[in-house]
Amino acid sequence: MSTLASYSRWALGVVVLGVSVLAQPAVAQKTFDVSVLAGSCANCHGTDGRSQTVIPNLAGQPEDQLRQKLYDFKSDTPPANTTVMNRLVKALSDEQLDALANYFAQQPATLTQGAK
Ligand code: HEC
Numbered sequence: 029m030s031t032l033a034s035y036s037r038w039a040l041g042v043v044v045l046g047v048s049v050l051a052q053p054a055v056a057q058k059t060f061d062v063s064v065l066a067g068s069c070a071n072c073h074g075t076d077g078r079s080q081t082v083i084p085n086l087a088g089q090p091e092d093q094l095r096q097k098l099y100d101f102k103s104d105t106p107p108a109n110t111t112v113m114n115r116l117v118k119a120l121s122d123e124q125l126d127a128l129a130n131y132f133a134q135q136p137a138t139l140t141q142g143a144k
Pocket of ligand 1: 065066068069070071072073083084085086094097098109110111112113114116128
């Protein structure tokens with residue numbers, strides 16, 4: 029094998045490696061769809077947070093209040109009577125909690141007749 033051939037293969041390798049490193053986004057942007065996240069809450073809190081059960085209603089609560097409750101659940105000292113929410117919010121980023129608070133605050137607490 030000639031020196032030139034092995035050199036050019038090495039050079040090609042460097043170029044390919046360089047390009048693949050440059051192709052990575054500078055900052056990994058995490059994106060999420062809040063309506064998909066909110067869908068995971070519906071099993072317990074009802075469609076769009078309109079609860080028909082003893083589980084608290086989320087739809088139409090003030091955004092600040094919802095956000096504060098979510099942060100409280102995520103804190104090291106969740107409210108004493110918390111059963112599941114502290115574990116559920118652990119997997120969510122603060123950004124996702126903010127988006128969920130905003131989402132549920134915008135949902136109508138009651139549906140007007142005829143609306144689905
Ligand atoms: C397994 C059932 C379950 C799921 C799924 C669930 N929750 Fe809850 N949620 C509860 C229960 C039960 C409570 C009452 C607090 C507790 O016991 O943990 C609650 C309380 C809350 C509260 C406080 C409401 C209030 O007025 O005090 C908020 C806000 C909330 N949940 C948001 C969410 C969001 C957002 C999601 C989806 C990411 C979600 N929950 C998913 C069961 C659930």
